[in-house]
Structure formats: structure tokens, C-alpha cells
Amino acid sequence: MTTLLLKTEPADYSFDDLVHDKTTVWDGVTNNAALANLRRARKGHGAFIYHTGDERAIVGLARIAGDPYEDPARPGLNKAGEPKFAVVGIRAVKKAKSPLSLGAMKGDERFAGFTLLRQPRLSVMPVPPEIDALIRELTGL
DNA sequence: GCCAACGTTGGC
DNA sequence: GCCAACGTTGGC
Numbered sequence A: 001m002t003t004l005l006l007k008t009e010p011a012d013y014s015f016d017d018l019v020h021d022k023t024t025v026w027d028g029v030t031n032n033a034a035l036a037n038l039r040r041a042r043k044g045h046g047a048f049i050y051h052t053g054d055e056r057a058i059v060g061l062a063r064i065a066g067d068p069y070e071d072p073a074r075p076g077l078n079k080a081g082e083p084k085f086a087v088v089g090i091r092a093v094k095k096a097k098s099p100l101s102l103g104a105m106k107g108d109e110r111f112a113g114f115t116l117l118r119q120p121r122l123s124v125m126p127v128p129p130e131i132d133a134l135i136r137e138l139t140g141l
Numbered sequence B, C: 001g002c003c004a005a006c007g008t009t010g011g012c
Helices: A015-021 A032-039 A102-106 A129-139
Strands: A003-008 A023-026 A046-051 A057-064 A086-101 A124-127
Touching: A003 A057, A015 A023, A015 A046, A015 A057, A015 A086, A032 A086, A032 A124, A046 A086, A057 A129, A086 A102, A086 A129, A124 A129
Parallel strands: A003 A046
Antiparallel strands: A003 A124, A023 A086, A046 A057, A057 A086
């Protein structure tokens, strides 16, 4: 059971939008490392939603609604002849009682080494179990 | 296959 | 608005 963290610019698509829609297809990921992480999602896994831009905080929890699949809108193949782009359906679970800000994570040594703090621009990443537990504790999710 | 130039993300 | 950190593209 691997939890993911998904970044989104709230002006483009926010957690509140997801709550309103109930489900959505998480598409538009182009970076190969992010796509590799996205493909590791499995139905039922959790996914924290992180707002970039002015908010810079984990704001809610979603659930993977089904296994990832090829993006029908971008039917390209990679060099290995496999689908280049993948998407995954997610479902809103709960909004965080208290959003967990990037600053708070940076100031908490228990988050040291977390990919979110180390790898800028990566929009999809796995959340290790101990970080997962910490985020749930601090956000009330 | 290398690498310079360019584009994008996203924090500051 | 700036810029660091990457990724991508294209010339060679």
C-alpha cells in the first residue's frame, strides 16, 4: 500500500474542485519520473493533494479509484513500445482539518529526506509509510 | 552520444 | 519578477 502525493496548482484544479466533482481523472502528467510514480498507483491506495503556488500545503486526501491506464487523449508510445502517458482516476476522501504547509514540513526534522522537500518540480511522488503517518497525524486526515 | 540552448515548474 | 533545478530538443 503506497500512498502518493499529487501536486496541483489550485487555480487550475483545487481540492475543493475535486470535492465538488467527487471523482476526476488525474491527467496532464508529462515528466517521466512523475509518470513512473503515477503508474505505481493501485486501486484503493491513498493520495495526498498538495497545492502549489501561494498555498504550498497538503490540503486533502483522495483515493485511487482504479489502476492507471493509458491516456486516451495522448496515445503516444515510448521507445520500448509502451504507452508513454498514463492517467489515473481518483476520488475525494476528506479535506484536511489543518493544512500542512511546506514551511512546517521544512521546519520539522522528521520530514528530512522527504522527496517533496528534495526534488522540486516532481508532481507525483510516493509517500513513505512513516511520512504518511506523520502527515495524517498533523493534518487530521 | 554529447552538450548548449531553451522551456517549465514552482519556491522565494 | 527572479532564478534554481531539471527535462527536452536539436545541431553536430
